[in-house]
Amino acid sequence: MTELVVIIFSAALVNNFVLVQFLGLCPFLGATCKLEGALGMGLATGLVLTLASAFSYLVERFVLIPLDVTYLRLVSFIVVIGAAVQFTELVLSRAFPLLHKVLGIYIPLIASNCAVLGVALLNSNASRSLAAAIFYGAGAALGFGIVLVLLSSLRERLEGEDVPAPFRGSAITLVTAGILSLAFFGFNGFSRL
């Protein structure tokens, strides 16, 4: 149990996918203009991350290893992730049609979010158990969501500020993201997972 908590904490904060490992930067900058959109994106990506890490584990453990075709790992993970994204889009359009409309193109783009593939591959490299793999995915999702919400809140605040002319727009966003990343390196060394 403690191990699972440590995995979540480690994936969410210490080895945060966006700010420490620099994975999934596209939605990090693209979907954080508004807090609501960022929350929705965090939730959708979270669902995909958790689903994809579970399914990738199952596919590797029960299909690839028994049939001795582990060289197909990368490409089959991509297939699994595509299916997970499609499934999330279905759920979203059914349960939160408005959120589905707001997020629009960003939902299919989750499929190309390298954090999702990253989690699946890291799980497989570290040969985690099913529970550990799911918790790692959930932790990564939590960290991703936290970071998205943080940056979007900061960006909403910055909108009203008198930013010096050369720093306006993308520049101040990137500076903010960099400072956030520095802040997250403060967690460095808390956990070795």
Added chain:
Amino acid sequence: MVTGTVVLSSLAIALAIGLVLCSRYMAQSEDSVVDEVERILPRIQCAQCGYPGCRPYAAAIVAESAPLNLCPPGGEDTVRRLARFLGRDAAHLASPAAVAGVAAVPASLDDIAVIDEDLCIGCNLCVRACPVDAIVGVHQMMHTVITDHCTGCALCLPPCPVDCISLTPRHA
């Protein structure tokens, strides 16, 4: 090599079948957004937006084929709430003349229709025009308005041949 091809193909086909089953099971619905939009609208079915009622207008808003500012009874407040709910830009309310040209008098939830009972000839035309059945009266007899049901949509004004109906503030 052959194993790899078979494994990958069957994996993809299995996932595709699963997804198709899921999408069959969970049919996509725009209806719940239309429900929410309709709930924001006044739902007095006055048709001043040019659509037959609030539900068709809500459907047109969701389908992005109608602007948000066609609802005079809802006023600026409804436009703002729609804009906020749908994440679109709020425009000012279109003036009643610009809207489909139904009633010259803009409808307002604060008004109710009042029938001048001395002038009413009992023609029954306004009863048929009323979208919420707030006017009672039989042929050749004086009609009257049930104030609790009247929504002030002004649809009964044009059909009246003797112009005996007027809109007055509800709380005057």
